[in-house]
Amino acid sequence: MFKLLAAALLLTAIVTAAVxxxxxxxxxxxxxxxxxxxxxxxxxxxxxxxxxxxxxxDDANLALIKFGEFVYDHLIVFAPGVNDFGGxxxxxxxxxxxxxxxxxxxxxxxxxxxAIRELSTENGFEFDEEPTSVIDxxxxxxxxxxxxxxxxxxxxxxxxxxxxxxxxxxxxxxxxYRGISLISSASNKLxxxxxxxxxxxxxxxxxxxxxxxxxxxGRSTVLVGALQARNNARVVITGSIDMFSDEFINANVAxxxxxxxxxxxxxxxxxxxxxxxxxxxxxxxxxxxxHKVGESKPPREYTITEDVEYAIEIxxxxxxxxxxxxxxxxxxxxxxxxPFVRTYLKGSNxxxxxxxxxxxxxxxxxxxxxxxxxxxxxxxDVQQVSVRPLVHTQYERFLRxxxxxxxSSISMMAGVFLFSFxxxxxxxxxxxxxxxxxxxxxxK
Amino acid sequence: MNLRLVITVSTLFVAAFAGxxxxxxxxxxxxxxxxxxxxxxxxxxxxSATPSHTPIxxxxxxxxxxxxxxxxxxxxxxxxxxxxxxxxxxxxxxFVAFVHKDSDREVLFVAEPEAGxxxxxxxxxxxxxxxxxxxxxxxxxxxxxxxxxxxANAIDWNLVDVKVTTSPFIAVPTKKSQIVNYDPLPEIKxxxxxxxxxxxxxxxxxxxxxxxxxxxxxxxxxxxxGLNFNNVKISLWSLGFHSGLLAIFxxxxxxxxxxxxxxxxKYLAVIAVPTFFxxxxxxxxxxxxxxxxxxx
Numbered sequence: 001m002f003k004l005l006a007a008a009l010l011l012t013a014i015v016t017a018a019v020x021x022x023x024x025x026x027x028x029x030x031x032x033x034x035x036x037x038x039x040x041x042x043x044x045x046x047x048x049x050x051x052x053x054x055x056x057x058d059d060a061n062l063a064l065i066k067f068g069e070f071v072y073d074h075l076i077v078f079a080p081g082v083n084d085f086g087g088x089x090x091x092x093x094x095x096x097x098x099x100x101x102x103x104x105x106x107x108x109x110x111x112x113x114x115a116i117r118e119l120s121t122e123n124g125f126e127f128d129e130e131p132t133s134v135i136d137x138x139x140x141x142x143x144x145x146x147x148x149x150x151x152x153x154x155x156x157x158x159x160x161x162x163x164x165x166x167x168x169x170x171x172x173x174x175x176x177y178r179g180i181s182l183i184s185s186a187s188n189k190l191x192x193x194x195x196x197x198x199x200x201x202x203x204x205x206x207x208x209x210x211x212x213x214x215x216x217x218g219r220s221t222v223l224v225g226a227l228q229a230r231n232n233a234r235v236v237i238t239g240s241i242d243m244f245s246d247e248f249i250n251a252n253v254a255x256x257x258x259x260x261x262x263x264x265x266x267x268x269x270x271x272x273x274x275x276x277x278x279x280x281x282x283x284x285x286x287x288x289x290x291h292k293v294g295e296s297k298p299p300r301e302y303t304i305t306e307d308v309e310y311a312i313e314i315x316x317x318x319x320x321x322x323x324x325x326x327x328x329x330x331x332x333x334x335x336x337x338x339p340f341v342r343t344y345l346k347g348s349n350x351x352x353x354x355x356x357x358x359x360x361x362x363x364x365x366x367x368x369x370x371x372x373x374x375x376x377x378x379x380x381d382v383q384q385v386s387v388r389p390l391v392h393t394q395y396e397r398f399l400r401x402x403x404x405x406x407x408s409s410i411s412m413m414a415g416v417f418l419f420s421f422x423x424x425x426x427x428x429x430x431x432x433x434x435x436x437x438x439x440x441x442x443x444k
Numbered sequence: 445m446n447l448r449l450v451i452t453v454s455t456l457f458v459a460a461f462a463g464x465x466x467x468x469x470x471x472x473x474x475x476x477x478x479x480x481x482x483x484x485x486x487x488x489x490x491x492s493a494t495p496s497h498t499p500i501x502x503x504x505x506x507x508x509x510x511x512x513x514x515x516x517x518x519x520x521x522x523x524x525x526x527x528x529x530x531x532x533x534x535x536x537x538x539f540v541a542f543v544h545k546d547s548d549r550e551v552l553f554v555a556e557p558e559a560g561x562x563x564x565x566x567x568x569x570x571x572x573x574x575x576x577x578x579x580x581x582x583x584x585x586x587x588x589x590x591x592x593x594x595x596a597n598a599i600d601w602n603l604v605d606v607k608v609t610t611s612p613f614i615a616v617p618t619k620k621s622q623i624v625n626y627d628p629l630p631e632i633k634x635x636x637x638x639x640x641x642x643x644x645x646x647x648x649x650x651x652x653x654x655x656x657x658x659x660x661x662x663x664x665x666x667x668x669x670g671l672n673f674n675n676v677k678i679s680l681w682s683l684g685f686h687s688g689l690l691a692i693f694x695x696x697x698x699x700x701x702x703x704x705x706x707x708x709x710k711y712l713a714v715i716a717v718p719t720f721f722x723x724x725x726x727x728x729x730x731x732x733x734x735x736x737x738x739x740x
Binding site: 135136137138147148149189190199202206207209212213217219256305329331339340344357360372373374399400401402403404405407408409410413414420421424425427429 | 534535536537538539541543548550552554556587589591592593595596598600618622623624625626628629630631632633634636637642643645648649651652654655656658659662666670671672673674675676677682686689690693696697700726730
């Protein structure tokens with residue numbers, strides 16, 4: 001009796017809890033002191049329903065993938081100085097983890113180990129050399145800085161304009177940063193520079209006069225870089241582990257002589273982690289339909305210049321639930337190698353539809369929706385259809401140019417019918433014969 | 445006792461001074477210098493010419509908009525001085541930033557001190573540097589950025605604006621498979637083929653009339669040579685034949701409109717047999733009546 005009740009309660013508890021579906025997080029720490037110095041951040045992860053496993057970076061039992069299955073869904077690396085990971089973990093395994101859809105958040109610092117350098121290079125960002133830091137003599141925090149102007153205040157206007165990744169940047173304060181700079185290259189097409197330094201920042205050895213051109217200067221000092229891979233796995237790399245620390249989250253930032261304001265680190269790292277762990281900005285296709293206008297099921301094949309109606313339903317993941325997506329810039333392409341038609345889809349309540357006329361070209365086409373926006377996963381849907389040319393009975397039947405031919409044939413038929421009457425019933429008129437008078441003359 | 449007192453007090457003093465020397469906090473606060481930038485000279489000159497410098501007063505902006513293109517060199521000389529002692533010093537950060545006015549694109553240069561003196565020189569040869577501008581022409585704010593960890597202030601001074609014109613920038617085309625596009629693409633509306641031109645209706649109608657002409661001529665000539673239906677004999681056979689013939693031509697017309705060959709042949713078989721039979725009888729009866737009148 002009690003066992004049944006307990007089982008029923010457990011079942012309801014599991015079903016009703018709004019826990020994210022993929023919620024196993026592995027956090028690699030460089031030393032156990034990080035548990036205390038980053039307690040606010042780690043606790044916020046657990047509060048959102050994640051199963052957080054804290055391990056040392058050189059723990060001998062580390063494994064992300066066991067027997068081909070994921071042991072964890074997300075990875076946080078808070079071990080900037082590590083040279084080699086422990087257990088079976090290495091940069092190749094983390095790359096494999098990302099290739100199979102896992103999300104990774106990596107934090108560095110001015111003392112960077114080889115493993116972290118290699119990991120970030122694999123993901124398209126390079127760290128500056130040791131022992132450089134990001135320095136900004138114009139924007140440093142007067143209280144927390146140790147004198148070499150490396151604890152810098154970054155205004156929220158240096159954030160990428162994507163609220164999905166950064167949160168509502170207009171509402172939170174400036175961000176504190178202390179660490180090393182990333183360098184991103186323009187050849188990496190999938191990168192996003194989430195947070196950059198301002199024009200006055202640069203990356204160089206602290207307290208040394210700049211005697212050569214720095215590797216990262218001005219706005220090209222990338223402080224937080226992100227990458228959304230083609231399989232929608234997300235990787236965020238940053239050069240400051242202190243950005244996540246309790247000290248910075250609770251701090252009040254103040255430039256020398258200015259009024260202190262609350263640092264925006266708390267909201268920023270929360271929004272950033274939500275994006276990396278795919279809690280926001282995830283889209284999926286619920287259903288796709290296409291048919292001729294006036295019908296409800298697609299035909300076996302379409303014919304050229306027909307009117308076609310296409311509808312796609314798209315859902316977005318918000319707070320663990322799939323809700324209808326709303327946007328005005330989704331486009332449909334009708335492609336046979338090259339697009340013939342590209343129109344915007346009008347949406348209401350997550351259903352986006354359009355009506356258009358098929359081109360007068362026949363072939364094998366596809367209805368293509370390729371939706372890629374900053375912060376969202378890549379939405380790609382293809383429906384292949386055949387478009388055939390006109391059946392021979394679908395052309396114009398009677399042409400004015402052919403009237404002579406019609407008239408010729410009909411007049412011939414009418415003529416024959418009338419001629420049949422004339423031919424059968426015409427009687428030659430009898431000739432008047434003059435020989436009878438000569439005959440009577442003879443008899444007389 | 446006096447000596448002991450003196451020794452204790454003096455050791456205490458020495459200890460206090462030693463402690464003060466080793467603690468950095470109060471010493472650092474007083475050691476921070478206040479920076480000023482003076483003796484600023486700007487020269488924007490053709491590559492083949494010699495530079496002629498115009499001085500810029502501290503904290504002012506030169507209102508002239510200099511034109512800069514690949515034939516031009518820009519040279520900026522300045523001294524960073526301690527405000528109190530008015531001596532030239534070397535600082536850690538001395539950059540010259542060209543920041544585009546309307547977008548957030550920028551190009552930065554590092555100013556280095558001349559050998560032997562403490563005057564900073566930033567020399568920008570536009571022929572070599574114009575590729576860094578990525579083809580973005582327009583007005584750039586030239587800002588002098590000076591900072592140091594030992595300084596109490598940092599300088600970010602917009603000295604002058606320049607109008608940059610770069611040579612045409614040929615962008616390297618990226619491979620189609622590597623393009624990552626986050627914006628909507630332009631709309632494409634398919635341009636339908638114009639239908640082929642038909643000959644004008646006048647020509648068709650003219651020929652229609654020409655084709656009808658023989659029949660009209662037929663009627664006219666019949667009337668001319670004289671028609672009569674004197675031989676007509678209304679009998680079942682004549683009725684059958686003529687209606688059958690009409691039906692066959694009607695069937696041809698309907699075949700043209702909507703039937704196919706199979707249906708037509710089916711109907712034709714049904715109509716043709718009686719028509720043939722009636723026609724045969726009709727001709728026989730006509731022949732008989734002709735023989736009748738001949739023998740009479």
